[in-house]
Structures are given as structure tokens and as C-alpha cells.
Amino acid sequence: MMPPSLFLLFMLAAVHTTVNCYPKPKGQEEGTAADSTKRNETFYEMATTNADFAFSLYRRLVAETPGRNIFFSPVSISASMAALLLGAWSAPPTRVLEGLRFNLSRISEEEIREGFWHIVHSLHLQNERLELRMGNALFVNEQLKPVLKSVSGAREAFAPEIFPTDFTNASKAVRQIDSLVRKQTEGKIMNLVRDLAADTAAVLVSYLVFKARWEEPFNSIETRPGDFLLGEKKTVAVPMMSREAAYHRLVDEELACTALQLDYSQRALALLVLPEEGQMKRVEEALSPWTLRKWNKLLRKGIVRVFVPKFSISATYELEDILPKMGFGDAFGAKADFPGVSEQSNLKLSKALHWAVLGFTEKGTEAGATTGPGSVLRSDPIGDVPFVRFDRPFLLMVLERDTRSILFLGKIMNPSETIARLSLPHLK
Known part of the structure; x- marks a missing residue:
């Protein structure tokens, strides 16, 4: 029997909203100068690797959509995959980490967890001139008995809040997910989820919120x-x-x-x-x-x-075909396993949807920018x-x-x- 599928949704919104910050991993305190140097090396490795993945994915998308606009959030995709696979659930996550371009002979899984915690924690800032937030939530089929126990340490930085969901009622499940999306984006984004399959096990909604003003705005x-x-x-x-x-x-x-x-x-x-x-x-x-x-x-x-043009751009990509060819086969194939999600074994990802929107205006970058003559x-x-x-x-x-x-x-x-x-x- 084919194992239940895990529907993965990446959602990026360039709008003003408020979301919950990720907590700092328990037990992480300021250490010695050597600890600080090691952290700096880790963060440098993280930045290099994440940029390498970003450009690799960009070239894939260009090859598949020649002559078209390309637009996505690399850090949203990387952090979401890390949240799912390092947050407590993947066994083992090695091939997925390699898909994210990490060299495990140079950086350990624990260092990657800490590095992503630093990124996610740092991408939380809200004031009148800059809104920057990251977050995610996991909707799990209630029939699969979701594991709701908490995790600790660096894992805590990546474990999304879990919502038991009745996927046998597709329209109800869609409404539940869209309700969260609508709430987190203050009604700017609606009807994002479509065509939930009968064997859907879970939906991971991940968002990066960005709104900023130029240091020197255009007139x-x-x-x-x-x-x-x-x-x-x-x-x-x-x-x-x-x-x-x-x-x-x-x-x-x-x-x-x-x-x-x-x-x-x-x-x-x-x-x-x-x-x-x-x-x-x-x-x-x-x-x-x-x-x-x-x-x-x-x-x-x-x-x-x-x-420079004044414009707004949005994009949605179904990435379930491209990510396995970038080294994510263990997450989408028969070997996939997410033991921390539910008591059901052999869950696999069946769909990866990434959505992004951004506006380029005289004041700065925001959603829903309009243009006029x-x-x-x-x-x-x-x-x-x-x-x-x-x-x-x-x-x-x-x-x-x-x-x-x-x-x-x-x-x-x-x-x-x-x-x-x-x-x-x-x-x-």
C-alpha cells in the first residue's frame, strides 16, 4: 500500500503582519571567545551554503521557464526544509541537507540547527520602518494521531505549532489552512491552497514577511x-x-x-x-x-x-518535481520518514508549493504596489x-x-x- 503523502506548502508574503517569534534553544548561553569564533564560522558557512542553494535553484527555474519572470525566497525554502527535517522529524536528514548544499564534513547537523536558529531568530524585527518575520505551522491529519509532544534544545527553534486537521473533508481542511494564511497576512492572501488529495497527511505553511522603507525614498x-x-x-x-x-x-x-x-x-x-x-x-x-x-x-x-521600474511581482511554483532532482529524494521518495509527526511511519512529501510576492515602490518594498501613469x-x-x-x-x-x-x-x-x-x- 502506498504510504500517506505529506503535502508541503511554502508560503511567502511581502505584507505587514505579526507572527510568533521562534524561542531561543534551551541551554544556549553566551560562551567563551572560542565559542564565539566557532559560531562566526558556522554563520559564515551557513550564509555561503544558503547562497549556493539559492543560485542553484534559480538556475533550475530559469531552465524550466525561459523568458519568464523568476521570483522566490531562498531563505524561506531553506529554513522550511530545515524546520521539517531538523526540527525533530526526519530520519535521517543527510540527503536533504546535501540537497541544501551542506557539506557535512565541514559542518555538523547540530551546527546547522544552531545556524538556522540564528537566521530565523534574527529575521524577527518590527518597527515603523522595517517589518521582518518568519514562521510556520503544520496541519496534520487527525486520523494519523499527530505527535504533539514538545521538543527541546536547538530542535525547539524549528518545531512548528501542530494543528490536527480532518483531511477527509477537503473543503473544511482548505478553510482551516486558508484561515491561518488570511489571519497572518491580514486578509491580503486568500484561497492559496487548492486540490488537497485524499491521502494528504500534513500541510506545512511557512511564511517570510518583509516590508521596508528605502533609506532615501524616491520622489x-x-x-x-x-x-x-x-x-x-x-x-x-x-x-x-x-x-x-x-x-x-x-x-x-x-x-x-x-x-x-x-x-x-x-x-x-x-x-x-x-x-x-x-x-x-x-x-x-x-x-x-x-x-x-x-x-x-x-x-x-x-x-x-x-x-528603475515601479512594479509588483508575484510567483507560485510547484516544486515537487524539481527539489528531488536537487538532492531531496529522501524527503519525497519511499525512504522518507518523519517519526516525530505522527505514529504513522513512511510518510513522504507529495507536493511543495512556493508562493512569493513583492512590490517595488517609491517608499520601499511592500505588498500590493500599484502603478500609474x-x-x-x-x-x-x-x-x-x-x-x-x-x-x-x-x-x-x-x-x-x-x-x-x-x-x-x-x-x-x-x-x-x-x-x-x-x-x-x-x-x-
């Missing part, structure tokens, strides 16, 4: 219509924000691209990368943690006139002031400074369109 008066090149001499009209100010900028002659850093008011930054025409693939193939470090060293601050776009800057015009496909990264986490990663091929729900059944 909406300067936002005017402009043309964005789609390729083959086709263009689309978009609202183009503009500002002349001091920005960190670099020109990477080796990779034929220009990068611009836009700072948020606290702890986060957006990195926009503009390849020269015809050089997008070259830049994409070079994306790596080491490329990010190289760009960080090359960035120089100076007066720049910036033109203005007057005629001004001419290019006069004199010696350099300018960067993001009027053709470019890459977008949103990074958190303290943990060096990539909160968002994407490619803007057409800022006037969002991405529909995408299924990837034809992966090779």
Missing part, C-alpha cells in the same frame, strides 16, 4: 512613463522611478554587467544587476557566493542618476553624472545584512506582468 513626482525592452525590439510601457543621489555602484567588466545597491532604512538592501545586452546568461551562470563577495568588494559610492520621462542626465537605467531585463536580490541571507531572488523580464501558478512536471 513620486519623478516617476514617469518609460519603455522597458522585452527583446526583439519589443517594449512595454512602465512607470519609471528616478532619483539622483549617492549610491553604491560597480561595473564588472569580466561579467559585462553593472550592479547598483539600494539601501533600506534598516538591516536590508536590494542589489539590482543589469547585464549588458545579450549577456544575461553569462551573468546567471556566474552567480555564486564568491561572485557576491567580489561585487561587495567592487562597490563604490558616488553620485548616480538611477532609473505620469508625465513624459525626462531626458538623460546632463554633464558628468553617470546613470544606470534598468530598462531591460535585470536581476534582483534582497539581502538581510546581519545573517547575509538572500530574502528574495529573481529576474525581471517584464515588470508589467506577474507570474501565474506554474507547474514543472517536465523536469529532466
Whole structure:
């Protein structure tokens, strides 16, 4: 008999909300200087590995959806897989950790737990200029007798709250899950879950909330219509924000691209990368943690006139076909086992749904950003002031400074369109 399936849902919302923080693992206290050095080494390894996974997944998505916008949250996916597989439940999690690109000869499972705890704990901040939260909840088939016992230590940082759910009544289960999603996003997101199978064992809802203001906002008066090149001499009209100010900028002659850093008011930054025409693939193939470090060293601050589209982007990916091919086979195959979820053995993941949304506006990054027409776009800057015009496909990264986490990663091929729900059944 086929074992019950475990439905995995990744949900990312760029909206303002309040969620419960993860508790600090019991018994973790400040230690010696050697302990601090070890933690720093762990966090450095975590940042490097998570970035490596982010770029690997990005290239997979690009290969499967050529010519389309790409947008997802790498840290949301990594932390959610770690929450499920290191939180108390996977036996053993080795192949999944390798799928996340961890080298277990360099970092132990316990160090990975501590590292993810640090990331999740750090991504909790709320004030009038920055909202940053992570969380998850697990809905388990009540017939499988969910294990509701608490866990301790580093595991406590990853164990989601468990909700017994009647999956034999699909519409009721959907309403229960959507109710939580609607509550956590203040009604911004509804009807996210679809087509729950009769053999669904559990649904993991995971969310990363991000809303931030620019350190130096754009003036909406300067936002005017402009043309964005789609390729083959086709263009689309978009609202183009503009500002002349001091920005960190670099020109990477080796990779034929220009990068611009836009700072948020606290702890986060957006990195926009503009390849020269015809050089997008070259830049994409070079994306790596080491490329990010190289760009960080090359960035120089100076007066720049910036033109960047005002847009909102959303994406939904069904990743159950792509993740096993990235090393997650033990989570989706017959060898899967999550003994801490319920008394039922041999549970496997059957579906992985990742949803993301982000808005790019004059004030900053938020959900539901709208665009509107203005007057005629001004001419290019006069004199010696350099300018960067993001009027053709470019890459977008949103990074958190303290943990060096990539909160968002994407490619803007057409800022006037969002991405529909995408299924990837034809992966090779």
C-alpha cells in the first residue's frame, strides 16, 4: 500500500503582519571567545551554503521557464526544509541537507540547527520602518494521531505549532489552512491552497514577511512613463522611478554587467544587476557566493542618476518535481520518514508549493504596489553624472545584512506582468 503523502506548502508574503517569534534553544548561553569564533564560522558557512542553494535553484527555474519572470525566497525554502527535517522529524536528514548544499564534513547537523536558529531568530524585527518575520505551522491529519509532544534544545527553534486537521473533508481542511494564511497576512492572501488529495497527511505553511522603507525614498513626482525592452525590439510601457543621489555602484567588466545597491532604512538592501545586452546568461551562470563577495568588494559610492521600474511581482511554483532532482529524494521518495509527526511511519512529501510576492515602490518594498501613469520621462542626465537605467531585463536580490541571507531572488523580464501558478512536471 502506498504510504500517506505529506503535502508541503511554502508560503511567502511581502505584507505587514505579526507572527510568533521562534524561542531561543534551551541551554544556549553566551560562551567563551572560542565559542564565539566557532559560531562566526558556522554563520559564515551557513550564509555561503544558503547562497549556493539559492543560485542553484534559480538556475533550475530559469531552465524550466525561459523568458519568464523568476521570483522566490531562498531563505524561506531553506529554513522550511530545515524546520521539517531538523526540527525533530526526519530520519535521517543527510540527503536533504546535501540537497541544501551542506557539506557535512565541514559542518555538523547540530551546527546547522544552531545556524538556522540564528537566521530565523534574527529575521524577527518590527518597527515603523522595517517589518521582518518568519514562521510556520503544520496541519496534520487527525486520523494519523499527530505527535504533539514538545521538543527541546536547538530542535525547539524549528518545531512548528501542530494543528490536527480532518483531511477527509477537503473543503473544511482548505478553510482551516486558508484561515491561518488570511489571519497572518491580514486578509491580503486568500484561497492559496487548492486540490488537497485524499491521502494528504500534513500541510506545512511557512511564511517570510518583509516590508521596508528605502533609506532615501524616491520622489513620486519623478516617476514617469518609460519603455522597458522585452527583446526583439519589443517594449512595454512602465512607470519609471528616478532619483539622483549617492549610491553604491560597480561595473564588472569580466561579467559585462553593472550592479547598483539600494539601501533600506534598516538591516536590508536590494542589489539590482543589469547585464549588458545579450549577456544575461553569462551573468546567471556566474552567480555564486564568491561572485557576491567580489561585487561587495567592487562597490563604490558616488553620485548616480538611477532609473528603475515601479512594479509588483508575484510567483507560485510547484516544486515537487524539481527539489528531488536537487538532492531531496529522501524527503519525497519511499525512504522518507518523519517519526516525530505522527505514529504513522513512511510518510513522504507529495507536493511543495512556493508562493512569493513583492512590490517595488517609491517608499520601499511592500505588498500590493500599484502603478500609474505620469508625465513624459525626462531626458538623460546632463554633464558628468553617470546613470544606470534598468530598462531591460535585470536581476534582483534582497539581502538581510546581519545573517547575509538572500530574502528574495529573481529576474525581471517584464515588470508589467506577474507570474501565474506554474507547474514543472517536465523536469529532466
